[in-house]
Amino acid sequence: MTIHKEGRTxxxxxxxxxxxxxxxxxxxxxxxxxxxxxxxxxxxxxxxxFFRKPDRSITTPxxxxxxxxxxxxxxxxxxxxxxxxxxEECIQVSIFxxxxxxxxxxxxxxxxxxYSKYHPGKYLAAWNPKASTENxxxxxxxxxxxxxxxxxxxAGALARRIVNYAKEGSSxxxxxxxxxxxxxxxxxxxxxxxxxxxxGLGDKTIGNRTPIASW
Numbered sequence: 001m002t003i004h005k006e007g008r009t010x011x012x013x014x015x016x017x018x019x020x021x022x023x024x025x026x027x028x029x030x031x032x033x034x035x036x037x038x039x040x041x042x043x044x045x046x047x048x049x050f051f052r053k054p055d056r057s058i059t060t061p062x063x064x065x066x067x068x069x070x071x072x073x074x075x076x077x078x079x080x081x082x083x084x085x086x087x088e089e090c091i092q093v094s095i096f097x098x099x100x101x102x103x104x105x106x107x108x109x110x111x112x113x114x115y116s117k118y119h120p121g122k123y124l125a126a127w128n129p130k131a132s133t134e135n136x137x138x139x140x141x142x143x144x145x146x147x148x149x150x151x152x153x154x155a156g157a158l159a160r161r162i163v164n165y166a167k168e169g170s171s172x173x174x175x176x177x178x179x180x181x182x183x184x185x186x187x188x189x190x191x192x193x194x195x196x197x198x199x200g201l202g203d204k205t206i207g208n209r210t211p212i213a214s215w
Contacts (some may be wrong), residue, residue, distance in 0.1 A: 003053060022036060050103065056208035061173065069108050070106070074200065074202060075094050076092055095186060104179075107173070110173050111172055112169070112170075118162070121135045135156070137155065152190070
């Protein structure tokens with residue numbers, strides 16, 4: 001396991017800030033220096049954990065299965081109308097990522113990117129139903145054979161930066177990195193109506209490992 005490139009600047013800045021804080025506490029408030037040092041170490045270990053990059057490579061792609069685009073917990077499974085790009089009824093599967101989850105996002109199948117757009121917005125709690133349409137978010141739609149899949153990265157109350165690598169017109173492979181969301185957030189997955197959902201509400205998912213649906 002390594003550190004994701006999106007976390008390197010944050011970790012360096014965090015280390016410098018914590019060192020300065022601890023030096024100041026050591027000289028001006030030595031009575032609480034040990035407590036502050038322990039808390040600082042715990043915070044830095046959390047930051048390292050948040051930006052971890054486990055090996056989730058897919059050695060044998062299976063495009064008959066849509067694998068989970070992220071780690072987290074399934075919070076929505078419902079039939080909805082997707083108004084931004086698909087403009088048709090789909091099956092929505094939403095996965096909530098807590099601050100303890102790996103926050104890398106991956107593409108669930110091979111495909112060709114048709115659409116990629118960033119939307120500024122609010123920072124409602126990620127589990128709020130309005131988050132999908134009102135929060136800061138990035139929408140990506142791609143096509144695999146005759147199927148279109150839409151993915152939406154949604155910022156949460158803590159997440160203030162969505163990173164997305166999708167470029168319109170480019171080809172992507174199952175398991176390839178789509179982006180990264182910093183701190184609690186969710187990913188909405190919109191699938192064709194003829195997809196067979198393989199997860200249930202409350203199920204835990206592992207990115208690039210858990211089958212979400214099949215066709």
